[in-house]
Amino acid sequence: MLTAASILAEVAGSGGFETDRHFASWAGVSPLDASSGKQERHRLNRGGNRQANRAIHLMITTQLAQKGQAHHYVNRRITEDGKTKREAIRAAKRYAARRIWKILKTHGLT
Numbered sequence: 001m002l003t004a005a006s007i008l009a010e011v012a013g014s015g016g017f018e019t020d021r022h023f024a025s026w027a028g029v030s031p032l033d034a035s036s037g038k039q040e041r042h043r044l045n046r047g048g049n050r051q052a053n054r055a056i057h058l059m060i061t062t063q064l065a066q067k068g069q070a071h072h073y074v075n076r077r078i079t080e081d082g083k084t085k086r087e088a089i090r091a092a093k094r095y096a097a098r099r100i101w102k103i104l105k106t107h108g109l110t
Contacts (some may be wrong), residue, residue, distance in 0.1 A: 003055045007100060010052045011109060023101040029055040029093040044090065053093075056100070060092050070096070 017023040024030040028048020034041045063070030072091045077088035 003059050006055045007052055008109070010049055010055075011104060016109075017101060017104075020098045020101040023104075024094055024097040027056060027095045027097055029056055029090075031094065037075055039060070042087070042090065056093050056096050060089060060096060064089075 004028065014026065017026065021030065024044055025045070028045050028050065030045050030048075031042035032045050034043040060070045062068070064074060073092050073095060074085065076087040077083045077091055078085060081088075
């Protein structure tokens, strides 16, 4: 509950977001391209709103520990897509940001 409140508090003065990409970039959970040659990789975005990023990270790590939705998502990305655990967690944070943005948009908060 506190995590949701902290995200709402951070979003309150932002002016809204047109797309989930804008929200993810603002929160610092959008992956940055770090590819070289044939190797396609993404790295952690160190920019954005650090408090929102922390809240999303806390949400994902809690779900991983409690075997919630993020746990199943991360395991699926590891087995099906061959991602490392860190890459799968990064993808889960982006997925969570997309879901949060949809909820905010549904309730007219963005």
